[in-house]
Amino acid sequence: MSGDNPYEALAGPAGGGGGDAHWAFGTGFDAPPDEVGAEVPAGADRADLAAYCTMLGDDALVMAQRLGQWCTRAPELEEEVALANIALDLLGQARVLLARAGHVDGTGRDEDALAYLRGPEEFRNVRLVEAPNGDFARSTARLLAFSAWRLAVFTRLTASTDPALAAVAARGAKELAYHRDHAVRWTLRLGDGTALSHQRMADGVDAVWPLLGELFAADPAERRLAAAGAAVDPAEVRAEVLDVLGQVLTAATLGGRPAPPAPSAPGGRDGAHTEHLAPLLAELQSVARAHPGATW
Amino acid sequence: MTGGAVDLALARRVAGEVVDPELPMLTLDDLGILRDVRALGGEVVVTVTPTYAGCPALGVIAAELRRALAAAGFGAVRVRTVLAPPWSSDWISAEGRRKLVEHGVAPPGPVRRAGPVPLELGPRPAAGPACPRCGARATEELSRFGATPCTALHRCRSCLEPFEHVKEV
Numbered sequence: 001m002s003g004d005n006p007y008e009a010l011a012g013p014a015g016g017g018g019g020d021a022h023w024a025f026g027t028g029f030d031a032p033p034d035e036v037g038a039e040v041p042a043g044a045d046r047a048d049l050a051a052y053c054t055m056l057g058d059d060a061l062v063m064a065q066r067l068g069q070w071c072t073r074a075p076e077l078e079e080e081v082a083l084a085n086i087a088l089d090l091l092g093q094a095r096v097l098l099a100r101a102g103h104v105d106g107t108g109r110d111e112d113a114l115a116y117l118r119g120p121e122e123f124r125n126v127r128l129v130e131a132p133n134g135d136f137a138r139s140t141a142r143l144l145a146f147s148a149w150r151l152a153v154f155t156r157l158t159a160s161t162d163p164a165l166a167a168v169a170a171r172g173a174k175e176l177a178y179h180r181d182h183a184v185r186w187t188l189r190l191g192d193g194t195a196l197s198h199q200r201m202a203d204g205v206d207a208v209w210p211l212l213g214e215l216f217a218a219d220p221a222e223r224r225l226a227a228a229g230a231a232v233d234p235a236e237v238r239a240e241v242l243d244v245l246g247q248v249l250t251a252a253t254l255g256g257r258p259a260p261p262a263p264s265a266p267g268g269r270d271g272a273h274t275e276h277l278a279p280l281l282a283e284l285q286s287v288a289r290a291h292p293g294a295t296w
Numbered sequence: 297m298t299g300g301a302v303d304l305a306l307a308r309r310v311a312g313e314v315v316d317p318e319l320p321m322l323t324l325d326d327l328g329i330l331r332d333v334r335a336l337g338g339e340v341v342v343t344v345t346p347t348y349a350g351c352p353a354l355g356v357i358a359a360e361l362r363r364a365l366a367a368a369g370f371g372a373v374r375v376r377t378v379l380a381p382p383w384s385s386d387w388i389s390a391e392g393r394r395k396l397v398e399h400g401v402a403p404p405g406p407v408r409r410a411g412p413v414p415l416e417l418g419p420r421p422a423a424g425p426a427c428p429r430c431g432a433r434a435t436e437e438l439s440r441f442g443a444t445p446c447t448a449l450h451r452c453r454s455c456l457e458p459f460e461h462v463k464e465v
Contacts, residue, residue: 031376031377034376035378078439078449081441081442081443082439084441085441085445086441088348088352092348092350092351095349096349151413155413163380166380167378167382170380170381171349171379171380171382174465175349175465177413178465180413181416181440182440182441184415184416184417244415247415247417251417
């Protein structure tokens with residue numbers, strides 16, 4: 001087999017063995033990883049676990065959609081590829097997390113049902129990810145904050161008593177470290193660049209900063225699960241993440257920022273979103289809603 | 297294979313020889329993503345792990361595993377995926393690294409060990425992967441994200457050829 005091109009084998013008449021089997025190309029994995037079906041760990045409430053997986057899954061799904069909107073719009077081709085790759089990593093995390101949520105909440109909904117068939121009020125993502133991209137500097141500021149925060153959470157989540165969360169976190173932390181580094185490089189380059197790039201990077205940070213308080217505010221389900229050893233209380237990562245961001249901003253000659261303000265309540269974790277989420281989901285869900293159950 | 301015991305050694309070999317769709321010079325054995333092959337109630341159960349959680353090649357790999365095993369006479373095949381422990385580029389075999397270089401792809405270096413991820417703010421070390429074509433050490437990174445999730449794009453300063461580098465994860 002070595003040296004054969006499996007795409008040819010799949011596309012050609014010799015490969016499929018009849019039927020639609022050869023159209024497996026492009027459909028991704030047809031069964032979620034084993035960890036999705038694991039038992040709910042002792043001490044963890046089933047509904048809390050489903051809610052928590054939905055929160056982390058929705059953060060990644062919506063952020064991936066925003067990053068994907070840079071395709072054909074990024075400053076250079078390499079950057080489009082980079083942002084699309086980051087989006088793909090986050091989408092991979094979202095798939096497993098949403099599949100896990102659907103498994104433990106007892107409804108039997110798969111990842112597609114959760115991604116495509118919920119309304120905005122049922123999404124549990126933080127508001128940071130739903131804000132429009134703005135210019136490249138603002139997107140960079142968001143990616144920096146998001147990846148620094150998620151990396152800090154996932155690093156701790158590797159010790160979760162929930163096998164699915166621990167597995168996603170171990171896999172995802174490696175990806176997020178790379179994402180954070182990418183955002184750090186751009187922040188340094190733009191912040192410590194020309195007067196114009198410096199100003200736009202500073203504006204980007206200022207636009208994103210008020211949304212950061214929500215990242216460190218624990219939902220009641222998060223707090224209960226954290227006590228049971230299955231989740232990470234986001235308040236725990238606050239000092240570390242703000243320290244990382246402070247170091248990057250200082251090195252990028254962007255100066256310090258005061259602590260981000262406390263979030264308004266109810267917030268994204270409660271399903272209370274800004275006006276930007278509904279149009280984003282309308283686009284994300286349009287094909288699935290127009291052609292229910294379609295496969296290709 | 298009907299009625300008889302499943303020839304696990306054969307199944308293991310056939311599964312291990314399936315090639316990766318994105319790095320077709322590598323077999324699943326070379327890449328280190330084949331976790332387990334076992335017989336379960338007359339069924340061959342193959343367990344693989346993705347290189348990246350969102351790796352779109354996994355669906356192709358699963359289909360190709362089923363196809364190759366069916367061609368080798370295994371009627372009932374199930375492909376499972378597991379995430380833990382996460383794949384590491386350290387799992388690419390010596391043979392796999394040799395094949396990568398032979399095909400103009402720079403293999404990954406050793407992976408940083410576990411622990412908090414250091415924040416790098418200064419200039420990056422000049423030492424990148426050696427050019428897989430001419431062997432020169434002087435290479436530069438063109439893009440940290442290549443055509444597939446597991447590669448980055450570099451260029452040799454000596455022979456000027458661009459080349460892919462399998463990232464260290």
